[in-house]
Amino acid sequence: MRTLFLFFISIFILSNSLGQSSINDSSIFMPLLKLGYSNNFPTADLKDRVGYTSSLNVRLEIKLKNQFIIGTRYDFLFGNNFKDSGMLKDLANDGGEIINVNGQYGSYEMLQRGHHLGIYVGRLFPVFSPNPNSGIITTAGVGLLAYRVNFNNISGDIIQFTSDYVAGYDRYTSGISLTQYVGYRYMSKNKLMNFYGGIEFNQAFTKIRRDYQVDYEINDPRFGQRKDFFWNIQVGWILPLYKRAPKEFYY
Numbered sequence: 033m034r035t036l037f038l039f040f041i042s043i044f045i046l047s048n049s050l051g052q053s054s055i056n057d058s059s060i061f062m063p064l065l066k067l068g069y070s071n072n073f074p075t076a077d078l079k080d081r082v083g084y085t086s087s088l089n090v091r092l093e094i095k096l097k098n099q100f101i102i103g104t105r106y107d108f109l110f111g112n113n114f115k116d117s118g119m120l121k122d123l124a125n126d127g128g129e130i131i132n133v134n135g136q137y138g139s140y141e142m143l144q145r146g147h148h149l150g151i152y153v154g155r156l157f158p159v160f161s162p163n164p165n166s167g168i169i170t171t172a173g174v175g176l177l178a179y180r181v182n183f184n185n186i187s188g189d190i191i192q193f194t195s196d197y198v199a200g201y202d203r204y205t206s207g208i209s210l211t212q213y214v215g216y217r218y219m220s221k222n223k224l225m226n227f228y229g230g231i232e233f234n235q236a237f238t239k240i241r242r243d244y245q246v247d248y249e250i251n252d253p254r255f256g257q258r259k260d261f262f263w264n265i266q267v268g269w270i271l272p273l274y275k276r277a278p279k280e281f282y283y
Contacts, residue, residue, distance in 0.1 A: 150175020
């Protein structure tokens with residue numbers, strides 16, 4: 033991933049050395065930084081483990097003159113609706129409360145935290161667009177999805193949620209992912225009003241990476257392969273990384 037990041041930085045520097053461009057005249061070589069937000073809706077096996085989640089998205093992307101696209105992505109996933117609480121069945125009472133080291137009820141939260149890294153390719157179709165660099169986009173990609181339960185030990189006195197023990201509870205899961213996206217991109221001539229939105233479908237083939245979970249038997253089938261599928265709605269802002277052509281003056 034570090035090598036890929038350095039590759040994109042080199043491309044961005046090269047694009048600025050090639051001169052200034054006008055997006056209204058023709059399709060141009062266009063390096064972009066995209067910052068966005070997604071609402072994620074789980075399906076398949078994932079819906080039994082988590083509910084609605086969110087993610088913050090970063091994309092480093094290049095659109096070539098022939099309208100093809102290559103990019104790399106990072107998503108930070110977060111939420112507070114983790115449905116699988118079986119790891120607490122022998123730890124918490126019926127009200128979900130856990131005795132701390134002082135013999136009192138400790139304060140904690142069950143949160144979902146995850147990361148999604150990947151690369152993708154696609155194409156821009158300049159339809160319903162004000163210029164050849166805006167329009168409908170489709171992409172497909174491959175990556176790595178990883179997520180776990182993050183036990184926020186608010187009071188700091190629940191010993192099971194300290195670093196020495198939490199791996200037996202956190203359901204750390206990862207695997208290869210496939211993604212497909214369709215959306216719309218708008219690029220303005222002044223480089224200020226640039227945005228995108230669309231729908232993405234994700235299929236991750238994952239498994240729990242811990243050798244031990246407190247409520248699983250040694251050969252428990254829940255250690256096996258999972259189909260963690262989800263789809264999301266994305267919106268975001270685009271920061272162009274190319275030079276704008278100078279304004280033309282007529283006398």
